[in-house]
Every structure is written in structure tokens, then in C-alpha cells.
Amino acid sequence: MKPIASLSLDLDNEWSYLKTHGDAEWAEFPSYFSVVVPRILEFLQSRSLKITVFVVGQDAALSGNAAPLRSLADAGHEIGNHSFNHEPWLHLYSEDAIAREIAEAEENIERVTGSRPIGFRGPGFSFSGATLRVLAQRGYLYDASTLPTFIGPLARAYYFMKSRLNKKELQQRDMLFGNPSDGLRPNKPYRWEFEDGELLEIPVTTMPGLRLPIHASYVIYLAAYSRALAMAYFGFALQLCKLTKTQPSLLLHPLDFMGVEDNETLAFFPGMSMPRATKLAVMGEIIDTFAGRFDVVTMKEHASHILRRSASQIRALSPA
Numbered sequence: 001m002k003p004i005a006s007l008s009l010d011l012d013n014e015w016s017y018l019k020t021h022g023d024a025e026w027a028e029f030p031s032y033f034s035v036v037v038p039r040i041l042e043f044l045q046s047r048s049l050k051i052t053v054f055v056v057g058q059d060a061a062l063s064g065n066a067a068p069l070r071s072l073a074d075a076g077h078e079i080g081n082h083s084f085n086h087e088p089w090l091h092l093y094s095e096d097a098i099a100r101e102i103a104e105a106e107e108n109i110e111r112v113t114g115s116r117p118i119g120f121r122g123p124g125f126s127f128s129g130a131t132l133r134v135l136a137q138r139g140y141l142y143d144a145s146t147l148p149t150f151i152g153p154l155a156r157a158y159y160f161m162k163s164r165l166n167k168k169e170l171q172q173r174d175m176l177f178g179n180p181s182d183g184l185r186p187n188k189p190y191r192w193e194f195e196d197g198e199l200l201e202i203p204v205t206t207m208p209g210l211r212l213p214i215h216a217s218y219v220i221y222l223a224a225y226s227r228a229l230a231m232a233y234f235g236f237a238l239q240l241c242k243l244t245k246t247q248p249s250l251l252l253h254p255l256d257f258m259g260v261e262d263n264e265t266l267a268f269f270p271g272m273s274m275p276r277a278t279k280l281a282v283m284g285e286i287i288d289t290f291a292g293r294f295d296v297v298t299m300k301e302h303a304s305h306i307l308r309r310s311a312s313q314i315r316a317l318s319p320a
Contacts, residue, residue, distance in 0.1 A: 005294030006302035008052040008144065009252040010121060013059050016086040017266055020124065022165040029062060032263060036254045037068035041075055043257065047287060052299040053077050054121045057084030057105025060112040073113035078298040081105050081117035088124025088173060095130040102134055119299050121145050125178055129319035132192050135199055142200040142303040149206045149213050150183030183211040188246055189306050190315040200303050205248040208240040215251035216286050220271040223282045231285060238293050249302065250290055256283055
């Protein structure tokens with residue numbers, strides 16, 4: 001019997017990438033959902049996979065996105081909350097503002113998809129004790145916002161180098177992709193304990209020991225230089241997960257399914273210089289390798305499995 005692993009997709013739209021990048025065009029809410037969502041659904045259906053899709057509330061609020069978003073829920077994929085405004089500086093909000101942000105996203109996501117989220121991932125891995133408290137108060141089962149890696153500042157520096165951000169915008173994004181100390185966070189699921197409840201944390205898995213990112217976008221970035229090297233890197237990481245009994249939670253993004261022909265506006269994003277056919281072939285190899293070694297489930301199923309099998313053995317932490 002294969003060990004459990006979860007697969008999730010942060011359904012960031014074109015406007016959300018432009019917003020984080022500091023491009024004014026984001027305010028027109030450009031969307032590639034009509035192109036990428038059917039492609040993602042076909043990719044997953046051909047492999048009989050059900051995953052978790054984290055949806056941005058603002059996308060659910062726009063009528064033009066209703067059909068693609070509903071199609072994800074209708075296909076049986078779990079729908080999670082990815083905030084309303086998709087601002088990676090969510091951790092700078094007051095607790096009341098965070099509560100409004102999460103509630104507004106919930107309302108619009110449930111209205112469009114028919115599914116009320118019980119899982120949350122912060123935009124840009126934004127993370128705070130206030131967010132955790134709000135999630136626990138609202139009855140969420142799990143959070144999935146932590147990325148336990150040491151190289152967050154390197155990713156942030158690369159992003160800033162490719163951007164046109166002013167001083168204020170740079171300050172807002174000061175914690176984008178986290179700090180080196182994030183590499184000291186647990187790589188396995190654990191519990192946040194509060195006076196009046198608890199919340200399961202399922203980190204975005206990084207390579208055990210080295211804490212290097214292993215989600216699909218990073219593997220694709222490596223594949224642009226050497227596909228063999230990229231797959232060796234990914235395979236080694238999965239082997240370490242098995243050796244350390246780490247049940248991995250693998251992260252996908254829409255741009256993992258899009259090539260340079262699909263959207264030249266996002267050429268600043270790593271891997272977007274790759275032709276669509278090449279990228280989809282790499283994605284196929286990544287997911288087939290992952291599913292070949294693990295029993296792939298949604299994050300809700302992953303969380304339920306963890307709590308059912310080993311609740312008393314899960315490490316407990318208190319948020320700041």
C-alpha cells in the first residue's frame with residue numbers, strides 16, 4: 001500500500017500575478033481561466049486525480065469566472081480559500097481586516113462553487129498568528145500557508161529584480177516568500193493550539209533535510225536547463241520523503257500548465273519562456289512520478305487521514 005500524499009493548486013489568476021508584480025494592468029482583472037481551467041481539468045481527469053484548488057474570492061466575485069470555477073467543483077475537486085484580494089501582505093492586516101477578508105472570500109466562493117471552504121492558504125505564503133486565530137474561530141480544518149525553506153529571500157530578490165515596484169510596494173512585499181527562519185519550521189503536519197480550539201497545519205512540503213523547494217514550478221524551472229536533472233532532483237526529494245516518513249503535500253500553479261504562446265504578459269515569471277507542449281510534458285512526468293509513489297488525495301482527505309490515524313502523536317505549537 002502506497003503512503004498518502006496530497007496535491008493542491010493555487011488558482012492565481014493573471015491579475016493577481018500582475019498585482020504582486022506591481023503592474024497597473026491588474027486593476028482591469030485580466031483572466032486566463034477560460035484557457036487554463038479546462039486544460040487543468042483534462043490533465044487531472046486523464047490521471048483520475050482529485051485535488052484541492054485554492055480559489056481567490058475576487059475571482060469568484062467576477063461573473064465571467066463563474067463557469068470555470070463551478071466546473072472545478074462539479075468535477076469533484078475540493079475548493080479552498082486563497083483570500084479575497086490576494087495580497088501577499090495579508091500578514092500586515094489587523095485581525096478584524098483578516099476576518100473580513102476570509103469571510104468575503106468564503107461567501108463568494110460558496111455562492112459560485114456550492115462549496116464552503118474548510119482549508120486556507122495565504123497568498124504568497126503570507127502567514128500570521130492573527131490569520132490562524134481567525135481560521136480556528138471560523139471552524140477551518142486546516143491551514144496550508146507555510147513553506148519551510150531557507151531560500152525565500154532569494155526568490156523574493158529574483159522577483160523584485162524583475163518588477164517595477166516603488167518603495168512603498170517593496171515594503172508591503174518585504175515578507176514575500178518568507179524569511180530564512182522559515183526553514184526551521186516543521187516539514188510534517190502539526191497542530192496549532194489555541195485556548196478555545198486548534199487547527200491543523202499542512203506545510204507545502206520541501207526536500208527533507210535540505211529544505212529546498214520541490215513544488216512543480218521549481219522543478220519546471222530546473223527543467224528549462226536540464227529535464228533529466230530536474231527529474232532526478234524531484235525523484236531524490238520524494239525518496240527522502242519516504243525515508244523520513246514525510247507525507248508530502250505538493251503545490252501546483254496555473255502557470256505550470258501554460259507556455260510562452262499562451263501569455264507573453266507573464267514572461268517575467270520563471271518557466272514562462274518554455275513552450276506549452278514541453279511544459280505539459282514535464283508536468284506529466286512530475287505528476288506521474290508523484291502518483292506512482294504515493295496515494296494522491298485532496299488536502300481535506302489528507303487532513304482527515306492525519307487526524308484519524310495519529311492525532312495524539314502530532315506535534316502541537318502555539319501561534320505568536
